[in-house]
Amino acid sequence: MSGSVVLLHLAGAVALMLFATRMVKTGVERAYGDVLRHRLRATMRNPFLAVLAGTGLAIAFQSSTAVTLLVSSFAGSGIVSGAAGQLAVRGAEIGSALVVKLLTFDLTLLVPLCLVSGTVMFMATERRDWRQIGRILVGIGLLILSLEMIGQASEPLRESRLMPVIINYFSTDLITAFLLAGLVTWLFQSSIAAVLLMATLAGRGFITPELGIALVLGVNLGSSLIAPLLTRTAEPAVRVVPIGNLLMRGMGSVVMLILFMTFKPTVAFLGATAPDQIVNAHILFNVIILIAGIPLAGLVYKASERIVALGTPPESAESLATVELSALNEAALDMPSQALANATREVVRVCETVEIMLKRIIELYEKADPEKIRALAALDDRVDRKHAAIKLYLAKATARPMTEDEALRCQELIGACVKLEQVGDIIVRNMLVHVQKKFDRGLEFTDEGWRELTAFHASVLANARLAFNVLISRDATTARQLVQEKDRLRDFEKETSNSHFVRLRDGTAKSVETSSIHLDTIRDLKQINSLLASMVYPVLEEQGLLSGSRLKTG
Known part of the structure; x- marks a missing residue:
């Protein structure tokens, strides 16, 4: 040899x-x-x-x-x-x-x-x-x-x-x-x-x-x-x-x-x-x-x-982290394909910000750092600003002649942007309130309850990444997988709720104390997952894979 x-x-x-x-x-x-x-x-x-x-x-x-x-x-x-x-x-x-x-x-x-x-x-x-x-x-x-x-x-x-x-x-x-x-x-x-x-x-x-x-x-x-x-x-x-x-x-x-x-x-x-x-x-x-x-x-x-x-350079007077660039170039509005590409880039940035918010919120449930809470709220403000700018930009773009496909893509981006803004609001206006309530009262989840919450959160975060990928790739297979995951998560929510009520029935002290926070957090995460899954519906509808509110069989 x-x-x-x-x-x-x-x-x-x-x-x-x-x-x-x-x-x-x-x-x-x-x-x-x-x-x-x-x-x-x-x-x-x-x-x-x-x-x-x-x-x-x-x-x-x-x-x-x-x-x-x-x-x-x-x-x-x-x-x-x-x-x-x-x-x-x-x-x-x-x-x-x-x-x-x-x-x-x-x-x-x-x-x-x-x-x-x-x-x-x-x-x-x-x-x-x-x-x-x-x-x-x-x-x-x-x-x-x-x-x-x-x-x-x-x-x-x-x-x-x-x-x-x-x-x-x-x-x-x-x-x-x-x-x-x-x-x-x-x-x-x-x-x-x-x-x-x-x-x-x-x-x-x-x-x-x-x-x-x-x-x-x-x-x-x-x-x-x-x-x-x-x-x-x-x-x-x-x-x-x-x-x-x-x-x-x-x-x-x-x-x-x-x-x-x-x-x-x-x-x-x-x-x-x-x-x-x-x-x-x-x-x-x-x-x-x-x-x-x-x-x-x-x-x-x-x-x-x-x-x-x-090895860490000193911070400049204007930290780079605070600089926000915009892809919404007004000069491209007369070219719908370019305008839609610019809007897509900006929506992707909103996706990244929402992903960071979704990832960080579960950490605050364990340690509510005031500075990190303020930083998370600031990210929601950024989402709101970009959401408003994207809607205004696309409204200007639709005033120009567009093909049918371009008009549908425009509506898809607007819909995605609205849902992302809603996700940000749920994280800040609902889940941050739960965080503050938990730490104001000095409450602790049971080990089993915390495992359920983190597992549920991990599934939602994974689905968010799938949704963001579909927004760019428009891949029907991935979109179908995401909607199927939505059904699986619904079953997971039922199992989690049943387990939680069993602990309540058995009189577990920690479960009684954190009951409302536990159930409200699961509800908020489920709502976030539903919003994210709905972002891929236009892809499924275009492929004829969506019938009413359910996936077609086959």
Whole structure:
């Protein structure tokens, strides 16, 4: 077999591993993301529990980077302290390393079991939670299968004359090997995938234990760079936790490499085989960083804040965030196609503002920050201004000759704009009132009630994004999916209301106290969802897919 064919097989196996890792992560996020986020928020105030929460989330998400980004968003919103966030990330690195250890065992029997059961669960039902569990099982099966494929694909390399030369070179140049491993990890966007690849190659005799230690340290350097790079354009408060992780884990890997090259300790105590030594070295490194990070969490957080502040330009007299541009060019009114395109751009901006409002309102239910409440109300004022400007612009455009299709598009944009303005009013005039009432009275939702609210909100937010996409793409399939989701959400509302009344009947104190807020919030979210779904009706009517108030069958 030629070298190019061997590398092609190896690349395919690695690609499958990366795809399977992402498949498991997205499945967990979609099925349990809201519950896990709520649990994380509730436990982050205790340093010990913060470490355990980070560990558990990393095992669930198959990614320490995902946990780092999640924790950094919480820290940026003021939900958790920066020091607690640092400890949660430390726990996430331990969880990520434990996932690697688990996947190095002989799990070949799980491949057919996971693939068969996962496929059946995914295809046999339309229930979202069961389909996501099926996705997770298929992902696990593919992940284990990919490890076997990597081993088989790399087998012909044993006979290669070039491979020993490459290994010998890197064994004598650990710094280059360290940097290369960091680059590979950054390209993979996954320390789990990188360590598994190295452990598999070590099992075939391609990587010596000493070289493996340098590569593992490089993996940790590369992994610590992913989150800071992904959040480089985020708000300063969001970037602090990823920078702190880079200071601890990234700098720690450099220090460990220097110590390893200086003292050249034996690695036999790490395990009997090269793969075990590599994986155990990865776990040991992150345990050391965790132990060192507990007393240094506060100091590292302060240093991270200073580093972020150095890279943040001072605000100008007129903040760019307050500058509003308008696409409503009066000169284009004589060209209906251009005028409609301009109006569409402006409506999309209203969609973005409404999405931000819808996303932020649920955070205020948990922590009613007065400044954020004022900011949300200001966004509604912006929606009102743009809504009025768009209606006036389109009214002027309709005074010019238009084709029938252009006139219909004009009406569609006006209708969408009206509904978006109504959504903004519901968020500010209804839901913000519930927020203020909840915190004025010091009320708290039950765990089950809060999970129901956040799950319902997540469904509405997902449907909002579908509606905004249809406004641009005018895709009938997506429009049909959105209306079907409206029916599913109606059933979800009935289940939620029934569960709430059961808790009331059982006399749960928190349910009694928050009953009106809970039910009113569900009602408001359902109304928002109905308004958003109605935005796509013109597309369905145009395709003949809407009959009265119901979708046509077929």
